[in-house]
Amino acid sequence: MFGIGIDNSIAAVPETLRLAAQADRQGLDLFSVSDHPYVAARLDAYAVTGVILGRTTRISGMANVTNLPSRPAPMLARMVTSLSALSDGRVVLGMGAGGSWDDIVRLGVPRLSPAAAVRAFEEAITLIRRLGSGTGPVTFDGEFYQVTELEAAPVAVPPIWTGSVGARSLAATGRVADGWLPGHAADWLSERYRASRPVIDEAAAAAGRAPADIATIYNLPGRITGTPLRATRDGDGRWIGGSPGQWIEELTGAVLEHGAGGFILFPTGGDPVDVTLGRWAEEIAPAVREATAGRGVRPGGTR
Template sequence: MQDRDVLFGFGLETGVGEVDALLAHATQADRDGLDLVTLSDHPYLADRLDAYAALGVVLSRTTSITGAVNVTNTPSRPAPMLARTISALSALSGGRVVLGVGAGGLWSEIVKLGVEPLAPARAVRAMAETIILVRALTGGGDPVTFEGEFHRVTDLVPSLSPTPAIWTGSVGSQSLAVTGRLADGWIPGHAADWLSSRFAESRPLIDEAAAAAGRNPADVATIYNVQGRITASPLPAFRDDSGRWFGGSVDQWVDELTSAVLEHGAAGFICFPVDDGTGTDVALGRWAREIVPAVREAIDRP
């Protein structure tokens, strides 16, 4: 039997008025054997929970599942403090954290926090510095002095918590190159999937950058955000006219995700429920108890 280490996760609610649902679904995902839960990060919105405060509570209410922010709004979280936050969450949870990072997208909103606006190229360089500093400031070692374009630390002692896996939500060519050079995983933007033109055009840029940096491109995993209905019976079509996956029956999901792993090298899937009248409890149950076990069995079949 081949162990492919494919991860299966679920995207949680982040609304201030959705706390009960957030905690219930996190514990349900943990109990049902999923690998990962994720939270989005929009600190400029008053009706959203702070992602890292929420993640700390989620990790305290669960026992096995890993948590991640998908993806961290790095312009609003200075890299040294982000490293300390991740280290604390790792220590408190027994290492059950992944660090997702992005260069920042909604700058019209981000600047409302008093953050200096950055042009795209500078934002990508700032994201790269964040990854470098988090690696330097975790896992122990000698004190760190770093003089970067955006961050400076002097004689700062790294935490003993292990360095987490670091994933990016990169979209543009420069950020994709940073992913190849520095990251452990990539979440394609705009919920693009394994058959999308975005994946076909973007993944080679990651691979080229990884190889140029002396890395094995296969060490940069691709983890997909997937959205779609989970229906009681098969659908006559499960992709729209643009080729985007929009769901189907349990068997159709299993066939599609198994193919994504075996034929396209997918390393993980994070399911986000859609507003189709199906309760999140039901959608999460079908995902965790029916689809995920069947995909795991199929990809491990000799």
């Protein structure tokens, strides 16, 4: 699975729409937009997603990740099932428990403790799943959400990927999610990944799920250069990029040796972004797909 992170600032609207169309045309699987509803200079993530899905034909869209405290679960369920119906299933539900609480409370949302925020996060995913696929009417009496005789949408709930970081939310991911986006742009060689993924796997197994069914999809900042770099990682071991050939070698190894399920590129400078996007979509993605056929995931999270 290959995706692209796109700018959702108001100032970048023309370029954002142009690059999303290019990504669709060049065969990428997914576009990703951030969700920071307390920042006035940014467009609403779901408004951006809906407009782009309406202008494209193949690519899927995702808020990376949804700011759950500002979007109550029953309404979020209605929104993502509606987008799925309108786009023929081209949507992924990215979910976060909420991190910037000083900003979130400025929206009028009551502050939750870290532990309560994770409980609300897991409860929301459980409720959202029940509010799709026409399995209603749904009555749900949870700690944070209560609905009574609410009809479920006759549309499948999109795959749910989380941006979990702490041990509690990682365990919740193992119990109820379809995919995981490691926080802080951690990659497959990072200590954060090595310490976090076992928490997901153990929780999944304890819940009777196959850990392999929970894909790991990486938010991956980096440059794609016209010529090879002497070093593709910095002094701390963080990936910084390189030529298409260097990217192909690195990502092929990430899939075959570390079980990576997908990559969302966030360009970090260098050549114009449309050139970078072209190299990503037309050179790197096809080569890695060919080298790892059958080992990755599609936007829906299935291997």
